[in-house]
Amino acid sequence: MKAERKKNLYILAIWTWTWVATLALASFGPKYIWDEHSVLTTLAVSVNFVHGILMIIANRRMFNNFDELERKIHLESLALTLGLAVVVGLTYSLLDATNLIAYNAEISNLVIFIGLTYLVLVTVNTKRYA
Amino acid sequence: MKNKLKVLRAENNYTQEDLADIIGVSRQTINAIEKEKFDPSLPTAFRISKLFKLPIEAIFSFEEN
Numbered sequence: 001m002k003a004e005r006k007k008n009l010y011i012l013a014i015w016t017w018t019w020v021a022t023l024a025l026a027s028f029g030p031k032y033i034w035d036e037h038s039v040l041t042t043l044a045v046s047v048n049f050v051h052g053i054l055m056i057i058a059n060r061r062m063f064n065n066f067d068e069l070e071r072k073i074h075l076e077s078l079a080l081t082l083g084l085a086v087v088v089g090l091t092y093s094l095l096d097a098t099n100l101i102a103y104n105a106e107i108s109n110l111v112i113f114i115g116l117t118y119l120v121l122v123t124v125n126t127k128r129y130a
Numbered sequence: 131m132k133n134k135l136k137v138l139r140a141e142n143n144y145t146q147e148d149l150a151d152i153i154g155v156s157r158q159t160i161n162a163i164e165k166e167k168f169d170p171s172l173p174t175a176f177r178i179s180k181l182f183k184l185p186i187e188a189i190f191s192f193e194e195n
Contacts (some may be wrong), residue, residue, distance in 0.1 A: 001154050067155040069162055089133045127161040 001067075012040040015055040022048040069129060077121035085114045132191045136164040140184050153177045 025033075026044040034040040066074065089110050096105035139149055139160075146164075150157040153174060162168035169189075170178070179186045 001151070008174040067159050068174065069168050070156060072168070088192070129158065129167050 001065075004065055005062075008058070008065050012055070012058040012062050015051060015058045019048065019051040020056045022051045073125040073129065076125055077118055080121050081114060081118045084117055085110065088113060107123060131169045132166060132193055133163060135160070135187050137176065138184075138189065139164075142182065149181075152181060 022044065026041070026048045029044050032040045049081050063071070063074065092105045092110065095101045096103075139146070144152075146157045146160045150160045150191060153160070154177070158176060159168065159170075159174075162175075163170050173178060175186050182189065
């Protein structure tokens, strides 16, 4: 079980890093590397998308390798994170649409919020069962 | 659900880590079961029962909250 877990974690780490790297390439490449060449931009975005899918598959494989308690911890954390992401995301969007905030609602802020929420909830839920 | 896992583990000189490896779960799961914070799944209960050569009801007992 430990060897399998280590392998799954290693594969997930690889796909996560390549996804981040290809995202950076697709974001900054058009401006700084290939001068807005549309074919290269399409290719970079496609490669990033494929790496994202592979990262999701690796994450699912790791999730399925969790034992029953770990699965419960992550499932509870995911359920709360999903709910908060929808509610907070739409409130944030509404604040922007009604001009209650002076800046544009950026999707990256929501992604950071989701990541931090999940991290905190997994830590709290893990402590609950310790 | 009450259980005698901690007693049985001590009687058989297993650490939580040893038991976790044999049963195929994490050490944290064994700890949570022993502290009765988490009820094991049926397959895990059967594996524990098989390891200690005891019927499930001799290890786990159900108590309505």
